[in-house]
Structure formats: C-alpha cells, structure tokens
Amino acid sequence: MALIKAINERRRGQPGAPAKGHGGRVRAQDVTIAFDTPGHRNVAVEATSLDIAAGEFVCLLGPSGCGKSTLMNAVAGFVQPSAGRLTVDGQAVSRPGPERGMVFQQHSLFPWKTVLRNVMFGPLMAGAGEVEAESTARTFLNMVGLEGFAGHYPMTLSGGMQQRVGIARALANYPSVLLMDEPFGALDAQTRGMMQESLLKLWDEFETTVLFVTHDIDEAVFLADRVLVMSAAPGRIIADLPVDLPRPRDTEVMLLAEFMQVKKQCMDLIRQESLVAFEQQRLRLAAGQ
Numbered sequence: 001m002a003l004i005k006a007i008n009e010r011r012r013g014q015p016g017a018p019a020k021g022h023g024g025r026v027r028a029q030d031v032t033i034a035f036d037t038p039g040h041r042n043v044a045v046e047a048t049s050l051d052i053a054a055g056e057f058v059c060l061l062g063p064s065g066c067g068k069s070t071l072m073n074a075v076a077g078f079v080q081p082s083a084g085r086l087t088v089d090g091q092a093v094s095r096p097g098p099e100r101g102m103v104f105q106q107h108s109l110f111p112w113k114t115v116l117r118n119v120m121f122g123p124l125m126a127g128a129g130e131v132e133a134e135s136t137a138r139t140f141l142n143m144v145g146l147e148g149f150a151g152h153y154p155m156t157l158s159g160g161m162q163q164r165v166g167i168a169r170a171l172a173n174y175p176s177v178l179l180m181d182e183p184f185g186a187l188d189a190q191t192r193g194m195m196q197e198s199l200l201k202l203w204d205e206f207e208t209t210v211l212f213v214t215h216d217i218d219e220a221v222f223l224a225d226r227v228l229v230m231s232a233a234p235g236r237i238i239a240d241l242p243v244d245l246p247r248p249r250d251t252e253v254m255l256l257a258e259f260m261q262v263k264k265q266c267m268d269l270i271r272q273e274s275l276v277a278f279e280q281q282r283l284r285l286a287a288g289q
C-alpha cells in the first residue's frame with residue numbers, strides 16, 4: 001500500500017529503505033523495580049531480562065499484580081529501574097519519548113479535544129505545523145478506519161472506537177516501539193476479537209515492535225510471536241514461549257493444535273502462579289499488612 005510505504009520511509013528517514021524490520025530493539029538486563037515507602041519495600045519486578053527484536057510482537061502475560069504494568073512503564077520511561085539496565089536501540093531509557101508510543105486500557109484520550117485534535121497532539125508537540133499535523137492525523141485515522149469521526153468528541157464513541165483513536169494517536173508519532181497495556185481489556189469479547197485482528201494488520205503494515213501486556217491467555221497466543229510469562233509478585237519472566245502459528249492470523253488459528261499446545265503451557269504456568277499470588281495475599285492479610 002503506497003500510503004503505508006510512504007509512512008514507513010518517512011519514519012526511517014530513508015527513501016527506498018528495505019521494507020521490513022525497522023522497529024526498535026528493546027532490552028532489559030537484570031532489571032529490578034522497587035517502590036519504597038517508609039518502613040516497606042515493595043519489589044514489583046525482580047532481576048528480569050528480556051530481549052525483543054526489532055519488529056517483533058511480544059506479549060507479556062501474568063497474573064494480576066505481578067508487575068506487568070510496572071515493567072512496561074519502565075520501558076515507557078515513566079518508572080525508573082532500581083537496578084539493571086533498560087535500553088531501546090542501545091539507548092538507555094531515562095524518560096518518556098515519542099519513539100515509544102503507549103496505549104493504555106482506557107480513558108487516555110483528552111475528552112475536551114476532538115478525535116482529530118487528539119491524534120494531532122503528538123505531531124504538534126513534536127514541532128509540526130497545523131497543516132502537517134492534521135495531514136498526519138488524518139492518515140492515521142484513516143489507517144484505523146475512523147476518518148469519518150475526526151470531528152467527534154471521544155465520549156460520543158464506543159469503547160472500541162476510542163481505543164482505535166488511542167492507537168492512531170500513538171502511531172502518529174511514528175514510534176519504533178508500541179507499548180500496549182491491556183488495551184482491549186475493557187472491551188466486550190466480540191469487539192476485542194475484531195480489535196486483535198485489526199491490530200495485527202496495522203502491525204504488519206507499520207512494521208513497529210510491539211510489547212503487549214495482557215492477562216488473557218488466548219489474546220497473548222493469538223497475537224504474539226513470543227509469549228513471556230511472568231511469575232507472581234515479585235515479577236520475573238519464568239517462560240519464553242515461541243508461537244509458531246502462520247501469519248496473517250484470523251480466529252481460525254485458535255483451532256490449530258499448535259495454538260492449543262502453547263495455550264496449555266500458559267494455562268499451567270498462570271494457574272500455578274495465580275495460586276502463589278492468592279497465598280501471598282492470604283499471608284499479607286493474616287499479617288495485617
């Protein structure tokens with residue numbers, strides 16, 4: 001598609017550059033993230049390492065409270081590791097940056113701005129003029145199928161449409177890494193399935209690296225090249241499962257033996273970790289913490 005080709009060339013700043021593999025490489029080496037409060041240290045992520053190749057789609061799967069968002073927030077630059085090293089394309093992460101686009105679960109759009117103005121926000125912040133920012137925003141609204149809603153306010157859109165605006169807003173900064181924290185978690189199952197398929201199409205066209213947090217096993221296996229499973233708190237990566245399913249994928253792949261096999265591995269690990277998490281909560285309650 002000519003439009004996407006132009007976008008990718010512009011993102012790379014090199015006309016004629018090869019078509020694939022220009023996302024960012026994300027590396028964490030022995031990253032520990034702790035939150036200190038007087039008299040208490042809460043270790044959310046413990047000595048965790050990961051290496052995500054440029055253009056790869058990786059899902060981070062784990063029980064609630066295991067540190068998924070914390071690890072992702074560190075890659076985004078919102079949270080600083082207490083120890084270890086975190087880099088994107090070899091550069092240490094120290095603050096948020098437009099090359100790392102973030103999509104949250106919900107309520108992340110500016111409610112007082114129109115859809116168009118929400119998506120224009122990033123390009124304007126990056127120094128684009130009104131005309132250029134509008135043209136970029138319209139391109140990405142087109143990509144997510146919402147060009148007809150440019151003048152609407154977020155609250156007048158369905159949850160799924162709002163999340164598509166959120167994705168367009170993140171992509172409008174031409175990120176090399178797209179960070180998605182349970183972006184479809186608040187949507188009904190039908191809409192979620194459609195959003196997953198359309199995200200895979202966007203990813204295929206846009207060639208960005210995706211780190212996607214979820215606690216939904218089907219979602220993780222359906223989307224990912226690799227599923228990283230996290231332990232109960234403090235979070236560590238306890239499994240790195242390649243998903244060898246053909247692409248492009250549609251819901252039919254969920255019926256394949258390979259899908260079931262990875263899903264079963266995830267289910268066993270998550271069940272075991274959820275039991276550990278429940279026991280930790282019980283002990284904390286018993287100790288009056």
Ligand code: ADP
Pocket residue numbers: 035042043044062063064065066067068069070071233
């Ligand atoms: P998940 O996304 O896997 O559900 P989180 O990363 O949100 O888990 O949380 C992991 C742990 O870190 C939890 O114990 C949570 O209370 C703690 N935590 C997260 N953010 C903060 C913060 N800003 N201050 C203190 N503790 C936090």
Ligand code: MG
Pocket residue numbers: 068069070
């Ligand atoms: Mg979370």
